[in-house]
Amino acid sequence: MLAQQRQQTILERIRRTGGVRVAELVQDLGVSDMTIRRDLEVLADRGLIEKVHGGATATGTGSTEEPGFAAKSVRQRSEKEAIARRAAQFVRPGSAVALSAGTTTWTLAHHLVDVPDLTVITNSVQIADVFHRAARGDQTIVLTGGVRTPSDALVGPVAVAAIRSLNVDTLMLGVHGMGARAGFTTPNLLEAETDRALVDAAHQLIVLADHTKWGTVGISTIAELSRAHVVISDTGLPEDAMEQLSEHAGELVLVDAAAHDDLGAVL
Structure with a gap:
């Protein structure tokens, strides 16, 4: 899988579930921890996701914004x-x-x-x-x-x-x-x-x-x-x-x- 395809896959998963863990992406996509972290860095720099400790979540801070359980589980x-x-x-x-x-x-x-x-x-x-x-x-x-x-x-x-x-x-x-x-x-x-x-x-x-x-x-x-x-x-x-x-x-x-x-x- 090319880097662009992998990053699109990661982005779609975050949008669907609200958040991802680095360890889960390493296992599911069959690449290294460093590769996943670089992918997340690219997506974060484009403003598409928010990096958190151990993973990433979808962006959004409105008063009715409700992150899913997976998104919140990787924060703090x-x-x-x-x-x-x-x-x-x-x-x-x-x-x-x-x-x-x-x-x-x-x-x-x-x-x-x-x-x-x-x-x-x-x-x-x-x-x-x-x-x-x-x-x-x-x-x-x-x-x-x-x-x-x-x-x-x-x-x-x-x-x-x-x-x-x-x-x-x-x-x-x-x-x-x-x-x-x-x-x-x-x-x-x-x-x-x-x-x-x-x-x-x-x-x-x-x-x-x-x-x-x-x-x-x-x-x-x-x-x-x-x-x-x-x-x-x-x-x-x-x-x-x-x-x-x-x-x-x-x-x-x-x-x-x-x-x-x-x-x-x-x-």
């Missing part, structure tokens, strides 16, 4: 891993925990499969699959049902009705964006309604959001900053974001993504 991977590791420390054995759909909460799910006697409520097909594959007999998984979105969230009246019948100890909420005025937001109106039902069902709200989420505004607000008991982010968070979250949220916990180690900072 080290930050998400560090945030997930810290968030897992808030989950006690025997508790009922809800996980909203998202790649950060999906990362968290991998850290929760070994927590005994959990009841997990989620509207995410991907998260439910993590626990299903773990096959823990002492864990109960409740998948809400509903209409599937590009980010593999189950939303709509069926999901909302299921969630409203439940009471959970802790909600781990992943968000598309956050800001002082808009609060925690999503680009999907139906997903916002489902997430609001999760917030109302939870005794404690913990928001998982890496530093790139600050200043990103989706069309619909899930909750104001003050609704969060804890916000877990990383040390790349801008200073103004730290000030706003420290003032309005219950606690701001920062993690060091480079070290994959919690700094223990509560602001």
Whole structure:
């Protein structure tokens, strides 16, 4: 395959799925890691894609722009891993925990499969699959049902009705964006309604959001900053974001993504 043909193939895949990983392209196209990275560089220089750590995603930043699960999974991977590791420390054995759909909460799910006697409520097909594959007999998984979105969230009246019948100890909420005025937001109106039902069902709200989420505004607000008991982010968070979250949220916990180690900072 010529370079131009290969780059067109990569571009079509990104447009179809929202994002790609370098490792997957190396395997599928049968070329070297360096060749794929050069191809991505060419496409990025032409403004056709956005390079991210470990891959590339489609361009676009509108308030209704909703990247697919594959696109989001290659963004800020080290930050998400560090945030997930810290968030897992808030989950006690025997508790009922809800996980909203998202790649950060999906990362968290991998850290929760070994927590005994959990009841997990989620509207995410991907998260439910993590626990299903773990096959823990002492864990109960409740998948809400509903209409599937590009980010593999189950939303709509069926999901909302299921969630409203439940009471959970802790909600781990992943968000598309956050800001002082808009609060925690999503680009999907139906997903916002489902997430609001999760917030109302939870005794404690913990928001998982890496530093790139600050200043990103989706069309619909899930909750104001003050609704969060804890916000877990990383040390790349801008200073103004730290000030706003420290003032309005219950606690701001920062993690060091480079070290994959919690700094223990509560602001």
